[in-house]
């Protein structure tokens with residue numbers, strides 16, 4: 001059965017702009033088989049005439065059109081023109097394997113996501129599926145009704161990330177998504193477990209069926225009856241996403257096992273902030289754990305995802321600029337560096353929140369390090385400083401010295417670093433540590 005990427009009734013259409021006939025042929029063999037209708041153009045000029053005649057959900061854009069050209073200048077010009085022409089346009093760019101900087105730049109210029117060439121078929125399909133969902137959300141969104149604050153991204157948001165750590169989980173995730181196998185997602189808070197659960201459902205043959213999300217603790221607090229009622233309401237041939245499965249009280253574990261036996265056709269995706277050792281050491285009955293983790297995926301914390309943090313920062317910048325209907329904003333190179341060097345103990349949720357705040361409070365059109373609210377984590381066991389404490393604290397003194405130097409030099413990092421006798425990188429590390 002072909003994957004139905006987004007809507008059961010409307011075939012999503014992709015306009016692929018690439019001058020390479022072989023690559024176009026590969027797309028023509030793949031995408032229609034996977035539920036997309038494909039339009040093609042050899043260059044931006046041809047693309048504009050296709051766009052004027054056909055409705056398109058997503059533009060898949062190669063960046064170089066002349067033989068031997070690698071700068072991506074033509075592609076960038078096309079991207080900017082398309083986003084200026086239709087701010088709801090969803091453009092996914094195609095770039096070479098080593099092109100992470102190009103990918104960051106393209107996302108800064110308004111691309112929604114990117115794929116690396118040569119592409120992996122499942123990955124391309126997953127990226128386009130998420131991009132189509134974004135397009136449809138944008139189209140259906142009421143422009144005068146702002147989204148609720150604090151909801152960083154829609155559940156249909158694309159999964160941004162191309163670091164080796166993320167590839168190690170996204171590739172098996174995409175393979176397993178197309179089956180009915182139960183999947184257990186492990187990872188710290190804010191690492192994207194719920195987002196992945198939605199993506200698994202969307203990539204599965206059940207995409208047109210309901211996805212039910214249950215939070216055991218919330219249901220338990222309403223009494224045992226709430227749990228039974230919620231389970232009874234789950235559509236038998238849909239997907240059940242059970243969040244924080246490690247919190248499931250023992251009596252409910254037995255009930256869940258019995259329920260799963262009665263519903264052999266239900267697809268189960270579960271998530272937990274606990275490590276598997278903790279789940280195994282008694283939080284979950286072993287027969288239940290065996291039933292849940294046929295495929296087990298551990299999401300890496302954000303600080304292990306390398307340059308993904310830059311891509312995510314730019315992604316959230318665009319998301320919140322749109323949501324709050326602010327004029328276009330960009331991140332300075334210094335701001336991106338400081339974001340990349342922060343430790344983000346709250347993971348992607350914390351980064352999203354920092355970017356949301358930065359967008360809301362932005363004063364100009366460029367965000368500098370001082371505009372990015374990075375909260376420095378307190379080392380384990382160190383209590384938060386209270387106002388009025390004696391101020392011989394080394395951490396606070398360092399923060400005051402760094403901040404004063406930055407202010408003296410109008411937040412010019414090179415000048416402040418040279419006054420403090422630090423390298424720029426060392427100063428960035430301290431700025432990130434102190435949330436400056």
Ligand SMILES: Nc1ncnc2c1ncn2[C@@H]1O[C@H](COP(=O)(O)OP(=O)(O)OP(=O)(O)O)[C@@H](O)[C@H]1O
Pocket residue numbers: 151152153154155157158159160161187188189190191192193194195196273312315348349352
């Ligand atoms: N790779 C990603 N690309 C884009 N957005 C992401 C990514 N990962 C997470 N997010 C966004 O970050 C926020 C937190 O993610 P999510 O709620 O999925 O995390 P979680 O692991 O389920 O957290 P918790 O354990 O606290 O429930 C969401 O708004 C989500 O859309």
